Amino acid sequence: MSRQEPGTEPIAGAQPPTELAPAIPLEEVGRIAERVQELIAAGNEAAAWQRLRQLHPADVGLILAGLPRASSEALLQIMSPQTVTWMLQHMNPVEASRLGARLGLQTLSFVLDQVHPRHALSALQRLPIRQAQEVAEQLDQPIADSELLSQDPNTAGALMSDRFVAVNADAGIPELRANLAELQEDRNRLTFLYLLDAQGLPEAQISMVDLALADADATASSIASPLTAMVSVDTSAQECARLRRHYNLTQLPVVEGNTLIGVVLPDALLGVTVEEDTRQMLQVANVPGERADGPMALSIRTRLPWLTINLATTFLAAATISLFESTLTQLVVLAAFLPVVAGQGGIGGTQTLTLIVRAIALGELVGIRAKRLLVREATLGVVHGIWLGLLVAVIAIVWQGNYGLALVLGFAMLGNMLVAGTVGAGVPLLMRRVGIDPAVASAVVVTTFTDVFGFLLFLGIAQAAISLLV
Template sequence: MCMATETQGYEQPQVISRDRAGEIAQEVQDLIGRGQENHAWELVRHLHPADVGTILAGLPRTSRQALVTVIPPATFTWILRQMNPVDAARLSARIGSNALSFVLEQVNPWEAMETLLRLPTRQARQVAENLEEPLPSAEVLEYPVDTAGGLMVIQFPVVDVHAQVRSALDSLRALEELRYRFSHVFVTGEDGVLAGQLNVVDLALAREDTQVADIMSAVQASVAVDTPSEECARLRRHYNLPQLPVVQDGKLIGVIPAELLLGAVVENDTRQMLQVASVAGESADGPVFGSIRTRLPWLTVNLGTTFLAAAMIALFESTLAEMVVLAAFLPVVAGQGGIGGTQTLTLIVRAMALGQLVGINAWRLLTREALLGLLHGIWLGVLVAAIAIIWQKNIGLALVLGTAMLGNMIIAGTVGAGVPLFLRRVGVDPAVASAIVVTTFTDVFGFLLYLGIASAMISLIV
């Protein structure tokens, strides 16, 4: 990747598997451990930028810093710009804002600004604050992190509605390497008001003296600078948009390119998934104290809910004393209910995130999940009853287990669908609190059903 300009003399990058990337990372670490940083760089310099970034991010801190010192600053910033935004953000977080600021001070200001725009706004601001000289158009970094303004770029192809095709082509050429990020040239009217867009394929096929207005098409969707990133992600997914123009008072002020839109989609989907598990904002190789801060509050809340389940068991202490074997099957009933509820919960929360529940009646959804719970409960109830008969040779115990399992699976399906629907109705993010509520319901009612039925039928069991 050594180059006079960023890509001059650059060879076709090698694409490798994850396993091979892991092997190279170990080789790099061994070379750096022997003080051979330059040889380590030679080992990775012909790889694809995405693989170089992955290897860098995965190295121990001292090894990573040693390797970064031998990578030319222009090459390092070019690698960041070629990576997808999610991986670029991970690598920049590993490098640290001070080290990244030092690198950016040694490259062209516009290249430095373009590199910062590939990073989450919060990280970009931290790096920009450490720079001795302000960057051009740095005001774009002032937009909130989770908005369209925080995602957009301010260098994009644009042409006047009264111009000809040759002017549109010139606007693309002026962007140099950045032109590959755009599938359309945007068309503006008076005072920069967004008027339409031109597909680059149409531009390539049109005569240069053709009027832009004759071949432009309408813009499918645009967003304001304060539009949440979640909505930008939804628009990209729902309308299959390659890029999204950002307007302010009708005037075009920025564009969210395809890779940043994809990054918003990935970030939104990842956040939803992690919120269900109550580990939002955490990464597998992040700082330990950050993980403690994320997980411990929810673990503490969950500890409190487990005492509700314990209280249910305590209510039936006399029943358990009469028939100790009942205790052996407590986790069976509660565990199956928890798994069934979590399955339904995950499906519903994901459907909400994707907008798949539009027009679907809540009662219809609850009825469907209750029916599934009934069908699952019948099968699992028969199965666990058969196991109880074979193991304990107790038909009464089998009847109690089968009935409790059936009831808890119906509760699991209904609660798994009902809780996220209710939380959304009252304005609480279903992904944040649903999991604990669902598991509490299935544990408490599972124990209540199982031990309650056992108490009522104790004469058949003993």
């Protein structure tokens, strides 16, 4: 194939183990990774692979993704395509994504072209949908069910599998078990089977445990339980994640019109939940979509704009300080306490912001709970401000022997912690109200508020009470 590049194609060599290895502690994975790196550095890739093949494929993928690129490519040289595909099939979606990124488009497409299309599809379904689509476009062999890879990547249609069991309510237990057996190894991924109504929509579900314990002469409807939720093919991945959390679901049926067309399986539900939680966390830190071992160019594109914006906002704080030059000239020690007041406010605001963004993402803020939460965080700000204000006042007395300075610091700390709690809760709530993702820009706004108001309160009170300080 023309896209093969020297030094990137795995050759038919090391084969996958016949059985899955048990889980091991993360610390042990780290020690094995160090040993594997030592073996590769010594030119003994075969011994490194023999050590790796004793591990679960998820651990193998974690180690491969963490190795230097030259080392991982050296190992890939002795792995067969079947081995790489085997690893992808048995890894969780997050680690499969990391390994897929490390392999690269060319190598991954070469690998999947060498295995059975069903195995290739199974491996692709472990990857993020955009990555899977790019790889599928490069394959020489057609992928059956390729429609699953053409769905909008942020919808249930992209997350679902079309391997499921659904029968009419009058079906018998033998029929259910026979349908399940036809799925072969895919049946191990299911937690529920479905009963269909007259229109073909799922109306009830049967757990695998109930099916295993059912008498052979029972009917499917006799062991079924009510269906908690189902989604349409265009339901957002975020909503699927919310349903999983809120209703403690392990599987979601997906319908299109009046037809059950697939199910979102437990691993996909877990994967989208982890991705959504990670997205929210990274956006709060203004590094959306970035990975610790990702491309340097992506990190620069992601971080630099927000760092530039943050630089601009710091000049607001600097301008605030410049308004009180005469006050600082009269009592230079005030400058030493500026970062104390502003820093505590920034930390308090970030704590509140993180909790509120998480609550919004999980759908916990409904009705008047948002207002109550705003009052609660403001109250916490006052409580924290009283304690921190007293503490910093005592430090000022011990350090400077200035009771007036202690009084100014105490009130400034109290006021800024109140601002931190109020703004930390209010900014994401306001952004949600106007339709902006609270995780996107809240952190910059909150830290700007706490810096500016911290300086303004501290220096403003100090200027008003300058006669008590000098």
